[in-house]
Amino acid sequence: MFSPLTPLDWKRRAVKYYPNKTAVIDGEKEFTYKEFGNRADRLSASLMEAGITEGDHVAVMLPNTHYMLECFYGICQLGAVMVPLNYRLSGKELEYIINHSDAKMLIVDEEFARPIEEIGDRLSLEEIIVVSVEGQKTSLTAIDYEGFLTKAPADVKLPEVQIDENRLLTLNYTSGTTSNPKGVMLTHRSNYFNAANFMHHMRVEHDDVYLHTLPMFHANGWGGVWAITAAGGTHVCLRKVDSSFILDLFETRKITLLCGAPTVVNMLVNDPRAREVTMATNPRMGTAGSPPAAALIHKAQDILGLNMIHVYGLTETSPFILYCEWKKEFNTKSPDEQAAIKARQGIELTRLQWRNQGYPSGRGRSTVERRRTR
């Protein structure tokens, strides 16, 4: 009866209990949990067919699309490891990371393929898969993502893969401010706990409609890629962070929750259309990364009606580690005072997840891990 801790269980649960609920919205496209689960399963089966097996590393460089979400589940449920890449990096940086990560395969969005074209012959990859984008044309020798999925039968049934909760789920590279980027080894267990903390501190509910303003490559969207599925909520994808697109989605999709760095909060605060849109729905918004100024929180709350939640973390801690806990007594304070309190970094998370990681800091392609996964 002992079962490992993995966020992948939540996909199986959502497909079982919410098959016809909208799982993912991406522009005009919508997928129910059954459809989304099937696409992830077909990706897994096609990857197996292509030789990807337990412990293999697959790099993924995609914006916040349904393809990116499919990769998290489709790659990882094989026991393989996803390496999410920042598509804003230079060719030189990507060359270092891809080769260092030991990736056998790369899945890349056609819009962001240019740096890969430049470094393609210096990469140790065995295969590249491209997500085609209208109006883009890559010169890469690559397989088309949708064509790749057809390798698997439409009603594919995956073999059960035994997961060890202390093995890698994702390998997330840091920004490399001080030296080369480090590959942070996040396990099934650490991803699970971070997502559980995300659910608790963002107060995720079954009917939440979550907008992926935060890059999913960034510490797995702070855990949002797993937590929304856990609750059976709806993921709304966003290819480009632009306040006009965001406000459109607030209106049309009735967004209830989003996350973003203070720069994204600032972008919303400075959009003259924002007040009318956000005041109608009062979404919750998590912010983290650089410290949000009290003045910014004040504007977001009082002018836009956003319900701000201040968290803090780093890739090495899965990422959440601190949060600013709201207490009933703060409700009697002035809006200014409330914003000043919310600007504090706060205290350790309730779930204490950061103490429950397999690997706390970047060890990238360590010899230990290579021996274990190859």
Place this chain on the structure above:
Amino acid sequence: MFSPLTPLDWKRRAVKYYPNKTAVIDGEKEFTYKEFGNRADRLSASLMEAGITEGDHVAVMLPNTHYMLECFYGICQLGAVMVPLNYRLSGKELEYIINHSDAKMLIVDEEFARPIEEIGDRLSLEEIIVVSVEGQKTSLTAIDYEGFLTKAPADVKLPEVQIDENRLLTLNYTSGTTSNPKGVMLTHRSNYFNAANFMHHMRVEHDDVYLHTLPMFHANGWGGVWAITAAGGTHVCLRKVDSSFILDLFETRKITLLCGAPTVVNMLVNDPRAREVTMATNPRMGTAGSPPAAALIHKAQDILGLNMIHVYGLTETSPFILYCEWKKEFNTKSPDEQAAIKARQGIELTRLQWRNQGYPSGRGRSTVERRRTR
């Protein structure tokens, strides 16, 4: 950096971050988290002094008092195992359970000591500790609980005990409807997950004031003994389940959350004073055990203004396993229809904790466990 999953971490966190917040209210007595933590630590130190060590079993037969809460933390943080006993059982039943549980020590409330007096010479206990109760007089040869605590210095510092998350935290006996009661072995990990589910599905918040209407001996108060501490909320104790006491506490202590079997819901529904009291605060109430009738849920919600949450579980599953998930679309239905939906047992918990147990069913004093703990 790897740290085991145990609900005991939450006490350490609460003492660190909320030292001056009210942790426990018991009649006229109030303890801050610092005071509560100190009493639990003094209990641990006194137990060590008395020879209790890692793996030892300590039986506890107390109503829902601050002493009972102290036992959960004070016994278990030594790596010892708490065996909560139902104080409504007969001497014959208690004799079977206490001897079967391998308990070295018993902590008993003076009001409920009578059956122990009858069977005292047939118990394999090494020591009995009595919580004195005014107006009660036991003939047991026993140590007084408050006197026992004075064995430890006031500013006691406990040695750190390494916890294995898959070892026993509590040994909980079933009611024995079909044969002798079975000792269900609940680990640190299974207690942790159940409490995390409790927090999520009961929507526990930092400022919650939780009334312990549910017996704490019953599957560790369904996890409430841990979950409220995790959030830094306030535990309100209740020696006797009586609707007039409950309503008094609703008024004086501003209760926001409670749990109880349908019989307790029924008791509240039938108290003519309830409507006035509960309608003022609209507490959330979890119910489980026997199936609550839709008519009862309807009355609790519409007449009393209680916000009902229907869960389901059994001691063998830590206990929560199912819950009736509330969906936004239900809000448009009539009160009758809403009650009928809430009467359903529902679906698997979001956290899937029941799949994450060390030991799924009663093995009581198995030879395996004896070898491991002695």
